[in-house]
Amino acid sequence: MDMAFKQRLTYINFFIRNIPAFLKYKIFKKPRNLSHFCGENGINLDYTNLVLNKALSTSSPFCAIRFGAVELSCLNNHEKIELGFKHKYKDSVIYSMKNNAGFFPPTQKNLQKYGDTFLSILNKVDYLGISGAHMEDYFYSRYCKNATPILYEGMEPLRGDWIKKLEGKNVLVVSSFAKEIETQYKKIDLIFNNERIVPKFNLMTVEAPLTLADETIEDSSFFELLSFLYKKIDSFDYDIALIGAGAYGSFLAIHCKEKGKIGIQTGGATPTMFGIMGKRWENRTHVSKYVNSYWIRPSRKPKGYEKIEKGAYW
Template identity: 35%
Template sequence: MTLSKNLKQFVKSNTPLAKWKGSIYTKAIILKNHVKNYDIYQQILSPQQSNELVTNLIKDSKPFMISRFGSTEAYCVHEYLKGGYKGSIFESISNDSGFFPADEKHLDRFSQLFLESSKSIDVLGVWFQIGEPEIIRNSCPKASFVELNTLEPYYHNDPWSKNLEGKKVLVIHPFAETISSQYKNHRKLLFENQSILPEFELITFKAVQSLAGTQTQFNTWFDAYDWMCNKIKDQDFDIAIIGCGAYGLPLAAYIKSLGKQALHLGGATQILFGIKGNRWDKIPFFQSLYNESWVRCRPDDVPTSPSKYPAYW
């Protein structure tokens, strides 16, 4: 397919603002990535089409997996596919994504699980980071592609999330107690558009928190992952909304294998329940959402070294 003369504008309009405003080197990498993989990225649905797709999938009640690739996890898999890891990945996947122990043997195993889990993806929120096109080609070339931000319901006037009404919704997130409290006490106060967070049966599951150097009771990330899978399979729910670091995508695939619906929102999950985070504090759109009913997570949910990765607190 001949590349459009407006490719640069396409890239700019489909790339998160923070990334586009980065260094000249970053912009060059983004443009190169898009030119090389234009056959993938020209398939991205419009925001309206994306919202309608998620809406229809929820209404259909059949199992599905909607997901996204975390930047650190995607970079790890990218390095695995190239045949080796650069030194920086060992620290970043431990600190930013909560993976442990971060050695070559365990990263190989994680990358294999990630690639296999990605085969279950029906809808992928793309945001053009390193490794994304390689994983798509390897594991989910037939998925539907949407801009990552369009998976977040508060960007839509008629949000897909209104179709959660009356369902049993399992939210898998480290901030389980805060999410439960916000929903119970402030649901109608968090958003002007009441359709964003309708009335449903909320079930929370406190995900293992292992990023930013947080110690857990488990010897490896895989032990923690298996423990969560075993707990989740005993839950009674219709659809899961997931935000829990490197655990999120594989858990979404596992949930789909149970015959359930899985929506892996990642970090944005806390925003859906009115929980502030440093990542969003200075962005005007989110400042316009914040009100007196929005809160920070509980102090005991903050890692021992929050400055190592301050995005969510």
């Protein structure tokens, strides 16, 4: 059996196994049971919190990333092209990569480069936050099977107590709302009613590009901005980076590890750690229970921000 045929067969097997869960979610909105994943059992919020606490206790370099649903859809399209099942990227992938993930310009050539680059560095991942996205198990098994699977939801800063390990550290936060994060951290005790939810640390920030929806940057590209972010991050003397930066996030977290640091892709929930609210968390009690008059909404918005899950981050 030749290698190409074997790889196609493996993909087909995973695709068939994913159909029931995919249909349950599409029809009944029933999420996938993630406690059992690729032979790993007991994956839940408590386990994830324990894993992150342990990892942060050693100070050894590591990276924890997630497959966003949009980015994973792009990787899946890329894999289909590589295996000969498709010839180009779907319009829906092109749209969502720009609108929801901030990837630009979303040309066929650039998306191919994105997939090639992303898949080539996945073997460096230590912890993969899983969310039940379609074909997530396939990409884990083929490209980062040595990573420890944890719940992505447990990587949110206000889940569990792992962020207490940031006490006294040099913490770099990469976010599109960097300026507001700096302002909010100065009153962190008031934001959390003096409950010491967020520890004291030396905060540093890097403002991530906001290239979602209708926003773009003339005469530039995702890859140029990614190179700029690498250099910007490297200019700081930090211990741990918390990263919420759309399609840039996974690349940045892996880069942090390569530089001997810790990179955790805390994603869109990153601002909640600093009392910055978005629509997505209004009805999620692990966030909403802390809300008081010191919480704010992000003022920095891309053009057409309502197109991003109805303004989920605002």
